[in-house]
Amino acid sequence: xxxxxxxxxxxxxxxxxxxxxxxxxxxxxxxxxxxxxxxxxxxxxxxxxxxxxxxxxxxxxxxxxxxxxxxxxxxxxxxxxxxxxxxxxxxxxxxxxxxxxxxxxxxxxxxxxxxx
Amino acid sequence: xxxxxxxxxxxxxxxxxxxxxxxxxxxxxxxxxxxxxxxxxxxxxxxxxxxxxxxxxxxxxxxxxxxxxxxxxxxxxxxxxxxxxxxxxxxxxxxxxxxxxxxxxxxxxxxxxxxx
Numbered sequence: 001x002x003x004x005x006x007x008x009x010x011x012x013x014x015x016x017x018x019x020x021x022x023x024x025x026x027x028x029x030x031x032x033x034x035x036x037x038x039x040x041x042x043x044x045x046x047x048x049x050x051x052x053x054x055x056x057x058x059x060x061x062x063x064x065x066x067x068x069x070x071x072x073x074x075x076x077x078x079x080x081x082x083x084x085x086x087x088x089x090x091x092x093x094x095x096x097x098x099x100x101x102x103x104x105x106x107x108x109x110x111x112x113x114x115x116x
Numbered sequence: 117x118x119x120x121x122x123x124x125x126x127x128x129x130x131x132x133x134x135x136x137x138x139x140x141x142x143x144x145x146x147x148x149x150x151x152x153x154x155x156x157x158x159x160x161x162x163x164x165x166x167x168x169x170x171x172x173x174x175x176x177x178x179x180x181x182x183x184x185x186x187x188x189x190x191x192x193x194x195x196x197x198x199x200x201x202x203x204x205x206x207x208x209x210x211x212x213x214x215x216x217x218x219x220x221x222x223x224x225x226x227x228x229x230x231x232x
Contacts (some may be wrong), residue, residue: 006129006130012197014121
């Protein structure tokens with residue numbers, strides 16, 4: 001009983017069905033970095049078809065588009081996040097961060113007997 | 117965008133490795149109800165060998181025994197939770213419940229724009 005307890009908190013958001021979680025969060029973050037869904041998928045070692053399905057499925061349940069296709073330029077065929085997607089992603093990230101902070105404090109309180 | 121957003125929060129506890137989560141919680145709850153690991157496993161449609169491994173693995177990482185074998189009586193060969201296990205399980209359940217409550221309030225606050 002020497003090692004201190006830590007909590008990993010995973011949040012899935014639902015409307016009617018599962019619609020948003022750590023996987024799509026990571027994918028959208030990667031689209032923001034790479035400016036393309038294809039490159040984002042590659043960076044996560046995920047098949048492009050799977051990434052595309054994740055986006056479409058999430059859009060369907062959330063009720064708004066997540067990506068805008070960009071064309072032209074030397075790296076034509078990219079994608080950027082819609083304003084709605086940015087807002088939702090940022091709300092999810094804030095939500096997870098605040099839950100983690102609260103969760104870490106609560107863990108200490110509830111499991112004080114164990115960490116002694 | 118008619119359906120309201122809900123969050124499902126999953127908590128895994130770690131010492132050095134993963135040691136406690138929804139699976140072992142459900143199994144220990146079932147042992148309390150059925151008074152036997154074998155019956156608990158059956159109630160969850162889980163192989164007894166898998167349930168036994170889950171318990172042993174969890175005990176190893178937590179550093180204390182979870183179950184005491186009981187013998188005798190007409191249903192001999194049962195098991196009950198140790199006091200340490202009861203204390204830990206109850207701390208985990210309280211932890212998850214309070215996190216859920218906080219999480220539901222926070223969800224409303226962070227995603228108010230979406231639920232409108």
